[in-house]
Amino acid sequence: MKLALTPAQSAFRDEVRAFLRDRLPTTLASKVRRGAAVNKDELIVWTRILNARGWAAPHWSVAHGGTGWSLVERHLFDVECRLAHAPALSGFGFNMVGPAIIRYGTDAQRARFLPAIRNADLWWCQGYSEPQAGSDLASLRTRAVRDGDEYVVTGSKIWTSGAEDADWIFALVRTDDTVTPQRGISFLLIDLTTPGIAIEPLYAFNGKRLWNQVYFDDVRVPIENRLGEENAGWTVAKRLLGDERLMVSRVAENRRLLSRVVEILGSETADGQPLADTATFARKVAALTIRLEALQMTSLRLLSEADRGGVIGAEPSMLKLKGSELVQALDELIFEAIGYWVMPKDRGITGNELPIGPDYAEYVASASYHHRGYTIAGGSSEVQHNIIAKEVLGL
């Protein structure tokens, strides 16, 4: 892999930049820049702007409204969007169930769901984890029993992010408990307005509704809403993780955060000197920048390899681990620089009280609390370490 972009890649990046300059609403970018929460209506507006340009689902196959971009182009697009402070689209539809429907769906499912996801008409959430099944997901117990041309679903899903905004949930359910755990699981698409579903909020330690618990009490789901074959849900879920696992490095997000760090350290002073010019902070910024460069190079190396048709093994576990840890390290540096502004008020909780301190301090606490989950969600760091030890290092 060459470290410089090719002329075609540079031209592509410039085209993306120009589009973002023209079409990204400034009010939205300003909210994202400050770290304020973007609500569903705002995200719908941005999704539809991207969809009108054909860029809402860059990674989908062209036949289903994707772009046909290479992985490196997708990476460049992602980085430019983050640097311009565009909000990330809802991953559940675009990155998870959408690609799964493309691969495993029937024509009817594709026609019904894919255009609706691209245009943000349908919102999804992910029903995998259960009170007794997280890292050991295959031990899930929510049951789906066939009754005529329907399944009757009973059980509960936990840590379901975004269920309060979602129209549908894609869920792993047990359809056979006489076989080994992975072989008795099916993948269902469930309309959240179906009778028998209750959604209860779960609050994080900072008082925010970060998740939900979703209860299913004799919920009737048409068999036509199963994705893939009965008892093949584990394969669908694994493939779904596989499709997106190369994009887990959070390089774009880390670059956005690092630019924030530089802005803050340039503005805050100690003894009349910008923090950026002090040896302590300069050394820490340099160390984090080097970590980010290494992450980006490793990520681009793997993406280029995949673009060339190479086989990628468990290496993305390294990207997930390093990318999520780097976000948290950048958060820590911001706290070190402006913790005294950040801690007294987390505006996300206190709502209508005026923030104190500079505007860049306003949402630092809530963002950082949210980022704590990055080393757990999508497979905890310990689990990533296990995978790397076994499959990359051969231990």
Ligand SMILES: Cc1cc2nc3c(=O)[nH]c(=O)nc-3n(C[C@H](O)[C@H](O)[C@H](O)COP(=O)(O)OP(=O)(O)OC[C@H]3O[C@@H](n4cnc5c(N)ncnc54)[C@H](O)[C@@H]3O)c2cc1C
């Ligand atoms: C912000 C956030 C959002 C989430 N959103 C969703 C969502 O939308 N939908 C959904 O289905 N789930 C979601 N989850 C749940 C997430 O997938 C689980 O939290 C995760 O899989 C871990 O499962 P657990 O919480 O049950 O922890 P456990 O699996 O019980 O793990 C507890 C601890 O033990 C460690 N551990 C477990 N197994 C091993 C092992 N074999 N070796 C070494 N250590 C081990 C873990 O690393 C962890 O530290 C979300 C989680 C977070 C934090």
